[in-house]
Amino acid sequence: MKQKKDVQQGTLALMVLKTLDVLGPLHGYGIARRIEQISGDLLAVNQGTLYPVLLRLEQEDAIASEWGPSANNRRARFYRLTHTGHKMLQAEKRDWEQTAGIIARFFEVRAEDLA
């Protein structure tokens, strides 16, 4: 169970990076909504778990944040991708594609292929 959470957290981080890469600076709610729109149920509930991930990414220098005015004229924290974050996204993306490729091939294997 713990492992699954780690995977989710990892993927969530990747989604955050990709979202910021595509859409530019966003506040927490904005990021959550985009991810919800694209991924469906992964972030339909427990959207709050996003914030620890954001903090971690920020501590890793992958993203930076600052206060800015939100749509409803309130203060909101806006996150944007940093140069490090960009490089991290590229690397993660490669890793992910590689892993996904391997797993995909694995699932396609049939018994006679191994004979």
Place this chain on the structure above:
Amino acid sequence: MRALKRLLARLLNFATRRNLDERLREEMDQHLECQTQDNLHAGMNPAEARRQAILKLGAVEAIREQYHAEEGLPSLENVLQDVQYAVRILRKSPGFSIAAVLTLALGVGANLIVFLVLYGVLFKPLPFPKPQQLTRIERSYSDGTTVPAYSGTKALFFQRVNRAFSSMAAYDYIPSHANLVQGDNVVPISVLRVTSGFFRTFEMQPTIGRDFTADDMAPNAAGVIVLSDGVWRDRFNSDPNILGKGITLGNRSYTIIGLASPRFALDAKSDAWIPLSITESPEDQSNNYNVAGRMKPGLSKAAATADLRRVLLELKSTYPKLWDQSEGVQAIDLHDSFTGDLRPALRILMGAVGLVLLIVIANILSLLLTRAVARRREVSVRIALGASGWRVLRQLLAENALLSSAGAVAGVFVAALGAPALMHLSPIDLPQFASLHVGGATIGLAGVLNLICCVIFSIVPMLETRHTRLYECLQLNSTRIAAGRHRAQRALVVSEVAVSLVLLMGAILLTTTFWRLVHTPPGFSTQNILTFKNSFTDQQAATSAALGQHLNELKANINGVPGVTSAGAAITLPTQLSPDLPFDIIGRASKPADVSGNAKYIPITAGFLETLEIPLVEGRAFRDADTSGSAPVLIVNQQFARTFFREENPIGRHVLIGKFMGAGFEDPVREVVGVVGDVRQDGLDQSAPGIMYLPAAQVPDLETRAINGLVGESWVVRTRSSGMVVLPAIRRIFMEEVQAPLLSVQPMSQVIGTSVAQQRFNMILLSGFGLISLVLGAAGLYGVMSYTVAQQTREIGVRMALGAERGDIARRVLRDAGILVGVGLAIGAVVALAGARILNSLLFGVAPRDPLTLATACGLLLVTGLFAALWPARRAARVVPMEALRNE
């Protein structure tokens, strides 16, 4: 790299205590508001929009926890939190905490103090370089006895012929007294005579100046002296240009050639060192010197001993008269030779103090068990709320660690306060003992003890969390009937009682020993007797006739002081060191050894025996008229008469003392004129030896000079009231007549006291441990009984409702306590009787398995135990049935 960055950020957060809580709260508020807005747009009513938003955000607390975990250093923070919580818990029950910390402080403190003594005596190396090379050379005999004393000739021969030692030196058996004359001021100091190479042997070269050389030892060499650091500071104001200056000891002049290192000290304190003028002679039989040697590097004691055996064989051809077939030789560790006779007592103290620690631990374990049961509901609630077993355990461990650490710290303080007092009390006089204090090693040991306690204490909560069954503990009255649960506690109390019995028995045995010792009739009177020593100059003691004259005049003057009833002198006092000399009974067929036997040799003045009230059994006492000119006479004691004359009457028989002691020591044939009562000359715990008393004025001149140089004269003065009143007058007499100060002034009772100091030390320490164990054992029993009664309140209520009498209830509790104590006593008695023999060497006048002692110790524990159970029993008897039953 990424991990490192994160760690840095976390550390920074942790260090600066940056609180990101505020930011998270604001962000989540914002998030909620946005979501609510969107929900409203989607057509929900405001309340529902808000509710859905909150649901979607998820568990705020969990998120905050997660956020927090990302933010700082979670494990360290948790530990801090655990400790904070532990402090709060311990402060909430101050009674328990204080009791536990005090108990621990006592146990740890006692252990640290004993460790300090033990370390100082057994483990701390002698304060000399490469101490493992230092040995003392001893004569050994086939029956296992060893004697460390050697004649000057043998010492010089060993020094000359050995191949195993890089350096060897002989020195006086005990330092002698000398009077340091500085103008009108005369100060007594102790002087040790040593051979050349003495300081080199210990590798403690004088800080200024030089060691003695062979030339300094020549009989007609100019007098030279090495001063101790203490005398140099106290008497010469740390004069930096001291070398080459002259000083006067008695009537002799010495040139100062060196200053000893301040760290240099042997087992007896010396203020100065002068060369020993000895030369080899083929008939030298006196055994007056210690021999110490430094083995060559890498050599074992066995190899050194083998080499010494070879030297003895060479002695046989060089000095056939000095060679004795039965005499062997061995090199033993110098440190061991200093501490040998202390070891048995110290080992027992170490064992006893270990037992005290066991009781302390058992006591605290019992307390912890009680608390653990009482806290089961708390623990269950925490587990039910989602705390993991590990988290709960960690919390309990933090409490224990805190508790035992506080105990250890307090223990260090106890040791720091108690150690100086104990050192002061202890009769141990060793060079490495002076610099003992509570330091790194002691604190290290406290840490180790702390760790051990901590681990042992943790067993309780570990068992506790493992066995906790939620449903059981959350039931409201589950803790009321918990019969099986305190089996562990009862076992602890039983073992506490058992260990207490062992300690108490030891304490009572040693107390009895001491009591018997001080109440042993020493064979002489100790009341109203003042004692002191003095030494004469070589000139004053040049001949026995001259010395006898001085002694008689001094005695007459002392007798003239108002308040003095009688006075006398001898070379030594009862219970102090005295020489043994061989003698021959004239007219009796000599045994192969050429002598009839050995006996104590004590030259005295007339009046000595009378002053000490040593009874005259037969014949006559000495008179002032027994001088060098009159017929040689001798008085023996009853033990001597019994051993060597059996049924014969010794009066009128003739005895020759020290036949083979060499020229100048030759004694005239003496007639036995009197028999006196026995005196415990070797100490109260030793049986009375055979003693030969002879008039001081009739001793061979050479021997008088040797005795005067070595030990001086000891005086006994019987006074009507306190001896201190007459002291100034006596001091004046000695200054005027022989220009000598008085040394070691003390009442006779104190001389006796000094002779039993070791036994007193043993008694005090073990009694202290026994008392601690008694109190702790009682406290443990009280705790368990109170707890049991509290647990059984409901049961007692039911019993009373069904008609039980109050007396029955109280008796039940007392009986319960009695069973615990009884089982403990039975186990303890078996252990005590089995282990009693190890005390044997320390006891006097009482058997190690003395039944009376065992009964006393058992009775004491039983009474204390029942007393401790009395309060719980009364509380049980006062239970009001209705309240007990209602009180859920």
